[in-house]
Amino acid sequence: MSKSPKWQSYVFLITFIVILASQISRLAWPSAQETLTRVFLVSIYFALCLLVGLAAGRTFHRSFAGWTVLALFFTPFTAVIFLVVAGSPLTAYDQVCKDRDVETKAAIADEEYQGEHVCPLCGNSFNLVTHRGLHSPDDEPWRLICEQCDREIDVDALDE
Ligand SMILES: [Zn+2]
Numbered sequence: 001m002s003k004s005p006k007w008q009s010y011v012f013l014i015t016f017i018v019i020l021a022s023q024i025s026r027l028a029w030p031s032a033q034e035t036l037t038r039v040f041l042v043s044i045y046f047a048l049c050l051l052v053g054l055a056a057g058r059t060f061h062r063s064f065a066g067w068t069v070l071a072l073f074f075t076p077f078t079a080v081i082f083l084v085v086a087g088s089p090l091t092a093y094d095q096v097c098k099d100r101d102v103e104t105k106a107a108i109a110d111e112e113y114q115g116e117h118v119c120p121l122c123g124n125s126f127n128l129v130t131h132r133g134l135h136s137p138d139d140e141p142w143r144l145i146c147e148q149c150d151r152e153i154d155v156d157a158l159d160e
Pocket of ligand 1: 019082119121122124146147148149150151
């Protein structure tokens with residue numbers, strides 16, 4: 001469930017930057033030199049804010065536009081601290097979904113449900129997906145052995 005910044009976010013940001021830049025340009029214009037310096041510093045500030053937004057969106061799975069605006073108001077440095085403190089909203093279960101490339105928790109639950117089986121030899125219940133109730137020899141990880149009766153499970157024979 002990757003959140004890529006939508007085009008509305010960019011339109012909103014650009015509008016915001018243009019309004020802010022026009023406000024800044026209305027302030028006193030002492031000299032061309034100072035104007036250039038000011039534009040340069042403001043550009044760096046915006047670039048840093050955008051970086052915070054990108055970090056928020058890509059690494060912390062948070063709103064790109066939201067965190068860019070937050071950085072504009074509170075300075076990028078403060079926003080980065082907020083971001084690290086807030087962390088990622090992904091729960092451990094969401095992370096499992098991402099890692100396994102499964103869309104929903106329901107899909108994972110279903111997959112795990114499909115993996116539930118009972119050992120035909122001793123009746124021990126085990127799970128082919130989570131490997132609960134099973135173990136494998138270190139040098140032969142593809143072999144599945146029932147934890148209770150220590151006999152090999154014939155996976156093909158389980159499918160009815
Ligand atoms: Zn068994």
